[in-house]
Amino acid sequence: MKKSAVTISDIARHLGVSEATVSLALNNSTMVKAETRERVRLTAKELGYVPNLSARRLVMKKSGMIGVVVPDIENVYYASLVKELSNRVAESGCSLSIFISSNDPKKEERAISDMISSRVEGMIYVPINTPADLSGSRRLLERSGIPTVCATTLIDGMSCVLCDLEDGMKRLVSHIRLGKPKKIVYLSGPEGVYTLDCRQRAFLGAAADSGAEVTVIHLPAVDYRQAFEAARGLLGNLPDVIVCVNDFMALGVVNLLTEKGISIPRDVSVTGFDDSVFSIASPVPLTTVRQDIPAIAEKTVELLLKLIGSDTTPESEILKLPTELIIRKSTNKNIKEEAT
């Protein structure tokens, strides 16, 4: 913006035509003679004209943008989601405006405000991954009147796209039950996060009548280090299965146990969740539950586009996508063959 860029009227003056003609020409309107169109395009290129999006958006009253807030871009799960969203949104002819809330409610609200100020045509809301009061964000989203879909989490009163985590967890539990475990440790993050609470509920439900002794451990964060250290605490009194709430944590567990000479799955089974890179990049590939991130992205954008398209505000819609149990080598030494 320093050297005041070339504008449409620069081109007009240069060519001795009106601004309207230039604008029309650049938008390839048949209202202007093909030859003029070409001349305009040429001098536009010559002068290095680049349209000013702010001006265009202002007058057109539409931004061609879709916004997304994600809690943490270093988390491979969200990174993949953003990548897929970016592709899907691009296909629809819009551009994606990405915001990172860093798991901070204040930043999340700020991001939402920015999206609204930018007059995005739709918002994709991926809530914070950490216990927090989200009511501020919700109020902003609702008041804005901008079509919104919440992805990866369920928030009532809002259109949501997510995987059926309960079902995934159930499948996982019925798989590990084949090994007739006497003792199961469930390794999770903090309480009060929907996606975690959800898995835990499903886990407890599915494990209830298994006769196994179940211990739930909550760690302050769902990361490698935490899980690694927690696994150390388990050494004295090893369970048959350690169910981890995501792959990254499971990897921490696997690495600690391996280091201590404990064999997986012979001595203990370990499971992950998400089917992220970590589940294959583990020394013993992880049994896990796949969340189909490309599908989440696709459905999210599809739904959002539908909301944007309809002028009446339709009922909010919940889409629970199927998950898939991925059996690898970290579970059930004795029944591995029949399960595969």
Add this chain to the structure above:
Amino acid sequence: MKKSAVTISDIARHLGVSEATVSLALNNSTMVKAETRERVRLTAKELGYVPNLSARRLVMKKSGMIGVVVPDIENVYYASLVKELSNRVAESGCSLSIFISSNDPKKEERAISDMISSRVEGMIYVPINTPADLSGSRRLLERSGIPTVCATTLIDGMSCVLCDLEDGMKRLVSHIRLGKPKKIVYLSGPEGVYTLDCRQRAFLGAAADSGAEVTVIHLPAVDYRQAFEAARGLLGNLPDVIVCVNDFMALGVVNLLTEKGISIPRDVSVTGFDDSVFSIASPVPLTTVRQDIPAIAEKTVELLLKLIGSDTTPESEILKLPTELIIRKSTNKNIKEEAT
């Protein structure tokens, strides 16, 4: 943008004052009476006013935005960089506009065009990670006249911030040489990518007079699977050291070798590069070279802000940040103690 949002003149009408007053009030100007200011703020909140950034940017001729293009958000290295940049930029009072080129030169150019059209005040250019013709992108960047700094890679004629990869590789090699290796395999990605070529040159230079037999392997991509399979190919004729061009590849190598019962570092040393999550989340923690990503981000933003601030176009500046050799357990069984 559907139900035509509340504007400044709505507030003005509602209050019986002029638009100027409202604008001034909202910007907390002392030109308007404190009491009026309060009244304006109140009804603004009441009506749910959200400023229209397009309009503001248009008239102010500044966007308060800094743009960044990165090749691949799923790559933890770039993800961390983006996160850090996002924080630094936020501190400076600007907002960061993130674009993903997906390692596609066309998309990269598209992203750059979008940034220019959005009239970002500065651009952070992280070039594609894959052999490609970048001249289109460069031309766009240069013609734009917008202050730009290239991060993580060196492009001549452009201000750049990156780590001193050569120096890092030299340190790594001199560490490895303590083990007196007879045979070293260097595992890299495709040729024609600056950051890779750079490491390789440095590696070859530093290894030249070591008396070791050096084999360079180029894989089509710098990822886990590729490295995993490549390691399989090495089984018959194991080297003393396998130097990998990044941690993710090193992890692939470690996992394959471990699976095959080969002990690291007893039978073979493996090194990574970057000091990413993978270097600790490896069953045998990786000796690697740390790139200080927060520092890259900080310096990049600092330099960019300086460029934006100065009205004369200053000489382009190259900043090579120091790297650090991180010695973990994957190298040099025999000299580990003295090295640590």
Add this chain to the structure above:
DNA sequence: CGCTAAATCTAAAACGATTTAATTATACAA
């Protein structure tokens, strides 16, 4: 050549904010 229809082109308004210069209101001193 004159007339109409079709093809091109342009004037002007609009979008929603900021900002400056000018105007009006208020306060205070003489």
Add this chain to the structure above:
DNA sequence: TTGTATAATTAAATCGTTTTAGATTTAGCG
């Protein structure tokens, strides 16, 4: 009361586009 200085407000221009209705040119044809 008047005048003046200061405080508070506002009118109007501006940013760079798009778009519509109207103006102008061109073409076709008898």
